[in-house]
Each structure stands twice: as C-alpha cells, then as structure tokens.
Amino acid sequence: MRIHPRYTQRLAVTILGGATLLTLGVLAFIIVFVLQKGLPAVSIDFLLSNPQDMGRAGGIFTTLIGTIILPLLAIIVAAPLGVSTAVYLTEYTAETRITRMIRFGTDCLAGVPSIIFGLFGFIFFVTTLGMGWSILSGGLTLAFMILPTIIRTTEEAVKAVPKSYRQVSFSLGATRWQTVKRVILPNALPGILTGIMLGVGRSIGETAAVIFTAGSSLRLPSSILDSTRTMAVHFYILAREGISSENAYGTAATLIIAVLLINLTAYWMMNRFIAKRS
C-alpha cells in the first residue's frame, strides 16, 4: 500500500519539527536547570572569597583566577601561531600538496580528544620538559588544543576580505607583507577575534586536558610554575567526590554563564563582521 504523498509530507514535517524542538528543549533544560539550582549560591562574596575546607565552604576566587590565567596563556601562545599559519595558507601560497597536508593536519588536530591532549601535556610539558603541574604546562597544552580553531576562523576571516582591497594595495606599490599588515589583518580582525573567543570558550570548559597538566591546587598561584585549579576542574572534583552540592551548583552556574557570555560575544562579533562584508 502506498501512502499518499500529501500525508508523508505532513508526517515528515511533524517528525522533523519534533526532533528539532526536542533538541532545543534539551539545550534549554540544561541551561535552565543549572542556573536555577546554581544561581542562588552565586554572589559577589562567592566569587571573591577563597575556597575553604577543599571547597566545602567559602567561594571560588582562586579557581576564578585559574580560569582566567590558563586560557590567557593559551591565547598568547596560540593566537600568533594560528594567525600566521592562516595568513601563510591564504596569502602566501597557492593550493599545493604541502598546504593540503597542513590543512589535513589542522583538521586532524581539531578532532583529537582532550584526554589525549592531557596525556601528551603530562608526558611532554610536565615530565619531559620538567615544568611540573603548573599554569605553564596547562596553558601550553590548551594552546595546542585551540590552535586549529584559531587557524580555521582566521582563514575564513582573511578569505572574506574582498580581492579588490588587495589589488588596490598592490597597485599602490605596497609589498605583500605591507598589504597583509595594513589592509588584510585590520579588515579581518573581528573574524580573528571570534576565533580567539571560541578558543577561550573551549579552554574554560576543558577538564581532562587541564587536570593532568595544571594540577588541581586550590592555593592562589604566585608564578606560572605553580599549580592551579580552574572552575571546570573544581566543579568536577566537587561533584564527583560529593564534597558540596551547593558549591558545585554555584560553580557550574558561574561556569555556564562565563561560557555563554564568551560564545555569544563571539557570534555577535562574527555577525557584525559578516554584515559589514556583505
């Protein structure tokens, strides 16, 4: 028996629409659930006082510092490397076997799971290079991890700069590097910043790669060779070892708000960038 196309059409729209609503519903549920349970615990005092008794009492101040400083270090290392890789790929070479190899490597690196980054960071930075569990080890590991994101977004941003800009610059006698520095990079900046923000967002939420490289010390670090604990790691330890569900929810809410703010800023910048281009 054949069902009339009109009914299969209606059935399909219902099922597909239902699946989409379900997906959006799950997203909304996760955010609302965490914020509803966690926001009552969050206050200025919670953010700015040190954790006490392994996090059972007190706030999350030292983990907040860890959460700011690790991604910052990662960006300082990864952004120049990522941007120059992207500029080289788009402005300095034609599509060759080597650029294809570089792109393949970048895409592969993007898919490497964070536990592998953690293992690598542990054996390379912590052990082999003798950096110990430290901000330096953690930040460098994260830099490896976010490099592909920055390369890819920068490449998109640089490609979006109209060809005519380059032609005008070259016709005025500018060299390639002058064109890149004065014309292309300033115009691609919002797109590049988007990539950097996405990298920060990923670093902030990361646990597996951080816990084996930066450790989980709750003390305020005094140098980049000290161990530190990020909010994500703190939340994981609080939740998994059942230390304090109230503080766990509070940390989770702070974490979610931070990640959402960063990602929304990134999308906002991207949209403005696209709107300006078209």
Add this chain to the structure above:
Amino acid sequence: MNVIGEKGVQRILSVTAFSAISALLLIALFILNEGLPFIFRYGLHDFLLTSDWEPQAGKFGIFPMVAASVWVTLGAMVVGAPLGIAGAIFLSEFVPKSVMRVVKPTIELLAAIPSVVYGFIGVMVLAPLIRTYLGGPGLSLLAACIILGIMILPTVISISIDSIQAVPQSYREGSLALGATTWQTIHMVTVRAAKSGIIASIILGMGRAIGETMAVIMVAGNAVKIPHSALDSVRSLTANIALEMSYATGLHREALFATGVVLFVVIIILNSVAIVALRKRVAKK
C-alpha cells in the same frame, strides 16, 4: 619590519605554518613512544582481547573497556544521529532563513557547554530516572549513550546543515518542477546529494563520542566488565585512562598510555575518513 624584510617575513610565516601539523606529530610521537613499547611487550592480541584488568597483578587486558567504548559510541549514534539529521533537514529546508540564522548558533552553543556539566546533568537527572523506571544502578551504559548522544548533536546538526545548504538550488527546483512534494524532494534528491557531508558529520560525531572522557566517567558507573545489558555499569577506554592516571606508576602507567595509543589510532582513522568525505562535498560544489 624593514629590518627583517619581505623575504624574512615570508620565511617566518612559512615556518609557523607548520605549527598545527608539528603539534599533531609531536603528540603522536610522545603518545606512541610511551605506549607502543608496552603493546609490543605485552602483545597486541593479549592487550586488546583479554578481559583481566588487574594492574597490581600485572594483568592488562582492556577488552571490557574496548567493548564499553564501542557500545557507548554506537548507542550515542543511535540517539544522536537520527535526531541530529532530522534537525538539520528541518532547519535547512522547512524554516525561514531568518529563524535558521538564530537557531543554528543556538544549537552550536550546545557544543560550548563544558562536558562536566553534561556529566553532572546525567548524574542528577538522568541516572535517577533510569534507576527508578528501568532498574539497575542508574549510572550505566544507557545513561552514557543518552548523554553522549546529546553531546554530539551540535556536531551532526551543524555539519549536516552546511552540506545540505551546499546542494545547488537547481536540484530542488528540478524535482519540485516534476511535481514532487518538498519531502519527496528532500529524501530523494537533497539528502542524497548531501550524503557525503552527512556521513562525515556522523563520523566526526563518533570521534567525539569515543574521545569524550569527563561526562562518561561521571555517568557510566566505571565498573570494569563486559556489559551484558544497557543498564550495566561500564568503563570506557577514556575513563580508564583518566581514572587511574593520577596514581599509576611503572608498567601500569605504560599500559594507560598504550590505551591512549589505541584511542589515538582509532580517532585519527575516523578523522581521516571524515575529512576525505568532506573534501568530496566541496569538490562536488
């Protein structure tokens, strides 16, 4: 920059361009260097296919973890792939562009939520539900499949949408002009044309599911045994590494790195297949 000069800049850039691929090679080198000697000594067959994981007794068979990772990944696909592809089709074919421009980034936000938060939701919400209505310990293979299924949704949806939108409009117009309904057009023309991209999205989702660690540790229960039902507690390859890494020494640590080697090789293979499939999509355009 006059000091370095045009040639100098080009040379510097051409060196930094290898940063990502050097990072990948460095990671491969160090993981293989730590793990491969162990695999050769212990024997690949014994390592992968025996079931006794007793580090104190010098027994390192990871078969239960391999089985758990395979089941968790397949389960996540069963949950995530249909939902994701359905969402992608709906958003790209049935919804106005303006709505899509808001909804797609919203769904991509799902990818930004830290995996520990997903794990926590699994522990607080999903596991009690499973325990109450289906029995068992709650922290189980099933819980891991559902949580991972949700976690791969953004990957599947986002890449599938890109592939479906890359299908030339004339394909759809041709089909509609022949009197097909939009749904007939979608499943007979559009989805077939976007096939390689959709498959790539599923493979990339699989890579994400196999590699996920923290969420799985929190919801899967972590018992080292071959699962017999979806309600059993299981331990994935990733969980095995993360749980024991903090105190492992000597041979035990080498065995954990060897587990990492297995994971790394599987992921690189999956990624390569997906990348090739995505290239095909671009070539078609």
